[in-house]
Amino acid sequence: MYPLKPGQALRNFMGKLSDYEKGEILDFRTIWYLGLEANKVDGSPLKPYNYGYDDDKGDYKVVMKDHIGYRFEVLEALGKGSFGQALRCFDHERKEFIALKIIRNKKKFQHQAGVEVKILKHLRDKDKNDDNNIIQIKDYIVFRKHLCISFELLSIDLYEFIKNNNFKGVSIGLIRRFAIQILQALKYVKDEKIIH
Numbered sequence: 001m002y003p004l005k006p007g008q009a010l011r012n013f014m015g016k017l018s019d020y021e022k023g024e025i026l027d028f029r030t031i032w033y034l035g036l037e038a039n040k041v042d043g044s045p046l047k048p049y050n051y052g053y054d055d056d057k058g059d060y061k062v063v064m065k066d067h068i069g070y071r072f073e074v075l076e077a078l079g080k081g082s083f084g085q086a087l088r089c090f091d092h093e094r095k096e097f098i099a100l101k102i103i104r105n106k107k108k109f110q111h112q113a114g115v116e117v118k119i120l121k122h123l124r125d126k127d128k129n130d131d132n133n134i135i136q137i138k139d140y141i142v143f144r145k146h147l148c149i150s151f152e153l154l155s156i157d158l159y160e161f162i163k164n165n166n167f168k169g170v171s172i173g174l175i176r177r178f179a180i181q182i183l184q185a186l187k188y189v190k191d192e193k194i195i196h
Contacts, residue, residue: 002092004031009070018042020051024144031070032092038066038074043144050105053144058104059085060146069143072100072150083109084146091138091150098138099154103147113147119194120149132188133181 009031016036020043041061043051071093078086084103091098103113120137136152189196
């Protein structure tokens with residue numbers, strides 16, 4: 001069924017798309033996923049905060065199983081921070097699970113995230129073999145005024161790791177391995193003249 005051209009998606013799923021999506025979809029070259037089972041936000045020019053798609057702080061109102069950019073399927077919230085939120089998604093174009101960072105719809109956050117994209121692309125392109133323990137950026141899009149950055153999906157964070165170990169701590173050997181990886185990444189960033 002997928003991928004579709006926007007016209008095909010409109011013809012086949014007109015009754016399942018929101019009024020906003022019926023106009024927006026024409027701005028996309030290829031449709032990889034529509035989120036037809038999601039309980040979608042009904043965007044409208046009459047609604048405040050980015051047609052109703054944002055909250056009052058500029059965060060995107062995430063809906064599980066909906067699409068981001070007609071490509072990413074939202075599966076789970078991973079976390080939230082001052083810049084925005086992180087989601088576990090399935091990238092229907094690349095056929096892989098990814099982490100998606102959705103930046104707040106505020107100019108200062110968008111600008112800083114743009115700098116982050118440039119730095120991560122530079123680090124990725126210089127480290128072809130992924131030897132330096134830097135998170136791998138995959139792609140980025142702008143969707144409903146939000147910069148959305150896709151990354152490789154890593155496993156658990158340090159807190160979850162320690163929690164899974166019943167808060168017993170970790171061995172010196174494992175701490176040494178973590179430290180070596182962190183120091184290797186910091187050395188690489190320093191060699192590239194980037195301040196962390």
